[in-house]
Every structure is written in structure tokens, then in C-alpha cells.
Amino acid sequence: MTRFDLTPLFRSSVGFDHLSRLIDTALDQATDSMSYPPYNIEKISEDNYRISMAVAGFEENDIEITAQDNTLTVSARTTQDNEKREFLYRGIAGRAFERRFQLADYIRVSDASMLNGMLHIDLVREVPERMKPRNIAITTGKKAQKMIEGKAA
DSSP, X not given: OOOOOOHHHHTSOSSOTHHHHHXXXXXXXXXXXXXXXXXXXXXXXXXXXXXXXXXXXXXXXXEEEEEETTEEEEEEOOOOOSSOOOOSOOOSOOOOEEEEEEOOTTEEEEEEEEETXXXXXXXXXXXXXXXXXXXXXXXXHHHHHHHHHHHHO
């Protein structure tokens, strides 16, 4: 089974129609043989995350990180060696790659660094103040009656 019917969820929710596309994309990527480069995703704290990728053989200027429309794309191109080298065994992959990550709303890339062949991309969740929970005061008595009459008139 590779497809899910999320229609019952849409009866009581608004704005989650992109969820089915997200699940389909995740399932399609899971069936692909994309395992290069290896990576980790870790939760540092409640609102901080880190993606770490093993990018041995690449330099900082070979790697491009782009964040657009809730998609983080990490890609790298190989540098051409001008000298002819003869390998007896080549176990270090130096091929070009492109890896995409779907980011949730309000997740932004805060920093990227590279150390000892590891690329670290730090992410932070920044929920706007208007989206945070807030208490709503309940009016009673004459004030509530005036508000109702004022809108009706």
C-alpha cells in the first residue's frame, strides 16, 4: 500500500490539504535508492534542530544550501581533477548530489558550518507572536449587550 486516503481528516480541518502531497513525497523518496550522502536529523532543544551530512571530499564552495517555500535543498557539484589519477580502489564517493528536506511552517535556517567533513545546518522554529496561544476575555452584563446591539444595528 503506497497511497493513503486522508479524506476523513479533511472533514474537520482546514488548510491541511498539502498533507497528502507531503506524505506521497515522503513515500516516493523512501522507495528511491537515495542514500548519498548519509545524514542525521537531531532535535537540539524544543525549538532547535540540526541536520548533519557527511560530505567528505567536498569543500565549502562546492556545496550550495537553498531554503525556499518550506523546502531546504542541499546540493554539491564535483570539482574536476585536471591531473589523471589511477585508483586501485575508490571507496570515497565524490559524486554530485542534491538532497531535499521539507520544513514545517516557521522553521528557518539559522546557520551552516562545516567541520571535519561534516556539514551542519542549524534550524530554529520561530512562531510569530500572533500565532501563539492567547487568552480571550469574556464580557458579561451590559457591556456584552451593547456589543451585540452595536453590531446588529
